[in-house]
Amino acid sequence: MAKKKTNLSRRGFLKRSAVLGIGAAMGPLILRNGFAASRDRVTIYHSSVADSIHPYNHSSSPIYGNWQHVIEPLIELDYAKKDYVGVLAESWQFQGNKWTFKLRKGVKFHNGTPLTSKDVAFSVEKMRDAKGGSLQAPNFKDVVEVQTPDDLTVVFVTKQPLAIFLDRLENRFILSKIAGDKFGDKLYDNPIGTGPYKFVSYQRGGNMVFTRNDEYWGGKAAIKEVIFRKVTEDAARMAALESGQADFINNVPVHEVARLEKHPRVRIDRVEGLRMFFLAFNMAHKPWDNKLVRQAANYSVDAPAIVKNIFDGIGYPCNGPVGSNVIGADPKAKRYPYDPKRAKDLLAKAGFPNGCDIQLYYSAGRYPKDREVCQVVAAQMVKSGFRVELISQEWALFWGKQGVNGGGLPFYYIGRGSLTDADTLYDQYFRTGTTKRTNYSNPELDKIIEEQQRTPDQKKRVPLLQKAGKMIMDEATFIPLYNLADIYGAAKNLVWKKRPDEKILGWEMKIK
């Protein structure tokens, strides 16, 4: 066999060795200074990334954040202003049972075609297509018709005046109709939107990759490539951030914060989250049909103690039915104080002098420290005479037709994400017939909820929400617990805009 000739000279070899040696010596230094791996790319390890390439096949805040890179909504909530601002819509008007939107001029899809009202109508049709896999159809349940009088005007006609329609329209993203017609049933494999990033690839349960859209109407993003990777194990995400594989991670467990803060590469950012945690009763089940029992349960759970001991104090116990930052919160509202003795008395009055047996359902692993929280709740409730059996179910079973949404679970631990307006919670959980999650029915409360939904003036609507909130507290329809801090870990030189809604957006990031 002929001897393979190398063309590496002695000098060349020395040069390369020197470069390698310096590189190896510098490597740890660079890491110590907290640099992200590259200025052009951000790698995000997240516990929740799209489970499917169908952009409407979910209704979860972090996944809305994934898709918003590619496809955009008409409007979005500005958390600083606490009001809606236009994205693809330039202005809007609410009159009678009509919402009229004027679209932004000069917006182009990634395939070069201009944005028109037809695209909006097309996308709404796809979102309403529950049989086609969309989980976002209920948001349009009150919409009768979508009209497109001209290229830049869209009119939503609703059954009755619907003042809270903007809340329903948030996170409803617009796809290109031309691309849709071209790709037919392969549409969802080729998502074409107007967003600051273009879709590159998606792997089931794996990576989602976006690359910058240089012609974006809102100006070019700083980061060229954004990679999302789904990693559900907390320890794996932290290890990736510490070693430099990931530049950004979510859900850092509270008990690891102190350790990570000392790490040379890592910065910890906390944001008060919009996910509100609570224990819900289903009132079609005994003994929760009895208001006294529900009040007793409220007196027997000590949410501030849970926040203090389980979440190391990084959390915000609810005073009243919603967190203090939510539209419709009442600063005068108070939670039921922790008072096991009073709970015991109420329970006896309700006909359970010897206590009562209950089951508490949860889905282990879905929320931070859920298993520990439920064990503490069980131990607290025992002191007032509730004998609690804990039952953990798979999320699909827990949330599905036999679980929460079919009215099958009598008592459960749950978190409602992106809760910005109290109406969302009240309508979904406590209005007759919207869902079966609590099976609560109170015509008086229904009337107030309906009235505030018809009231466009926020100044008049908030007192109505507060009135509804007071009624909900008096009736003890659930046990409000707390909002948690969303805890993120980032490479030290990564700058981002903190958001309370669990979305991670590449164009709001920069490498210093």
Add this chain to the structure above:
Amino acid sequence: MRSLRYLKIWVGGAILLILFVCGVAAPLLAPRDPQAQTLEDRLRPPRWSESGSPAYLLGTDNLGRDMLSRIIYGSRISLMVGAATVIFAGLLGCTLGAAAGYFGRTIDEIVSKISEIFLAFPFLLIAIAIMAFLGQGVGNLIMALMLSRWVQYCRVVRGEVLSIRERDFVTAAKALGGKDWYVLFRHVVPNTLASVTVIATFGMAIVIITEASLSFLGLGVPVHIPTWGSMLSEGRSYINRAPWLTIFPGLAIFITVFGINLLGDGLRDIFDPKLRRQR
């Protein structure tokens, strides 16, 4: 050689005995209620470390529960599940295996095919599937483990019976007019017991590990019952801050399985006909 063999049995037996005493006398031995939460005392390190508290010998867990008491109570589940599974799986497997080996033909065909189907799956996978289907609970756990363990007994007993049934004393028993079932259970099955005992001891070790694995995955017994597997699972997210949450249950599993394996090893050495001849 011989003394070593008995040493294995003595050490293994002693470990198992200690475990048995722990399980039976748990309420007397445990210093505290394994469920009692003292949130102010959460994550206390073991007594001998710097900030340890004399009240908690092995420290406390993330909800302020006494680790020592939980480990003592945890031995109950491990032992109970291990023993019950071995007994039930043994009964089922031996009966089917003996019937298949002795009667042959159709019965053998059916039993062998079913056991091959079970053998085709990794048995932890079967256990996971059954638990996911039945839901949490001690009874369900034993059921799932039994369904995934009986095949071992069945195969071995069938093989043994196949050879024993051709032996002269069996023919003699038949010639004296013994009915099939009588011959099978009076003369054939007792001769398989040596092998069964060995499989049973090793099987128990495997079952205890499987129980821990299932509890670790959240598919075992309900959360309010302390088990070593679920303690490991709950403790693993604290491995940086409180390593004792995983070290002690892990050690408990290790020592138990080590003891049972020693015992099984010793028993095998004694029962093994090849080794016996060398004596």
